[in-house]
Amino acid sequence: MPDVHVKNVSFTYAGSSHAVLRSVNLTIPEGEFVLLAGPSGCGKSTLALALAGLIPSRIAGSFKGRISLGDKPISTMEVHEAAQHIGIVFQSPEEQLVHLDVESEVAFGPENLALSHDEIESRVRTALAYTHMEPLRKLEIFALSGGQKQRVAIAATLAMQSRVLVLDEPTSDLDPVGTQEVLNVLRTLNKRYGWTIILIEHKIDEVIPWVDRVLLMDQGKVVVDAPPHQAFAAM
Ligand code: ADP
Ligand code: ADP
Secondary structure, X not given: OOOEEEEEEEEEEOOOOOOOEEEEEEEEOOOOEEEEEOOOOOXXXXXXXXXXXXXXXXXXXXXXXXXXXXXXXXXXXXXXXXXXXXXXXXXXXXXHOOOOEHHHHHHHHHHHOOOOXXXXXXXXXXXXXXXXXXHHOOOEHHHOOHHHHHHHHHHHHHOOOOOEEEEEOOOOOOOHHHHHHHHXXXXXXXXOOOOEEEEEXXXXXXXXXXXXXXXXXXXXXXXXXXXXXXXXXXX
């Protein structure tokens, strides 16, 4: 599975006059657990949207540069294609879960790929197993806790078989139990199954033990790119 490459990426939202990303350059090797940090408004969410291909395909603005997974250029892909390479999970489960029950939510992406019934079922089962949601697959989404909802959102990206997962403050709306459930799933995906994880998270103390690398952004640039002990010494 290839590395993520971000080359000279700049972005300005339509109607705005200042660049929110300014010549960002990064390579994220396969299997790395990356914490993306920095003050509010520095461009973390925008970079997450660009990594998932939603910028530039869905969000208007001026995009320059290139994001690719190996030699596959994410930044020129349509969203459904990008989703097979890099998945994204947002802060609020309510905004991203659109189906009535757990299994429909997780099956939705693969169904749109016109896969066989058996292949869809196999992907759904695996995705639910990795997120410890298999016993709850028949439940309706509204009946789930916040942590369970976020695990469904993660399972839905896994069912697309993307091997890179970007998460934008996935625990901000969760209680401590839900936070731990989600962070434990991320740790397992990364350490046991080799997923690349790029995580925007304010609960730094809780994730730092298993983070390989910290990217600290400021005003649209990556200003620190180092292992955790060095990165926090620089802060
Ligand atoms: P962070 O995630 O680090 O808080 P964001 O990427 O959300 O930063 O935002 C970076 C900057 O871009 C902020 O100044 C924010 O107000 C601006 N911004 C975010 N989304 C939009 C948008 N849709 N249109 C215009 N400006 C935006
Ligand atoms: P974050 O939690 O990443 O800091 P914000 O509260 O900055 O998010 O933004 C919430 C939503 O508002 C996002 O969808 C973002 O794209 C949008 N947004 C943020 N800043 C602006 C802006 N200046 N103009 C338009 N939309 C914005």
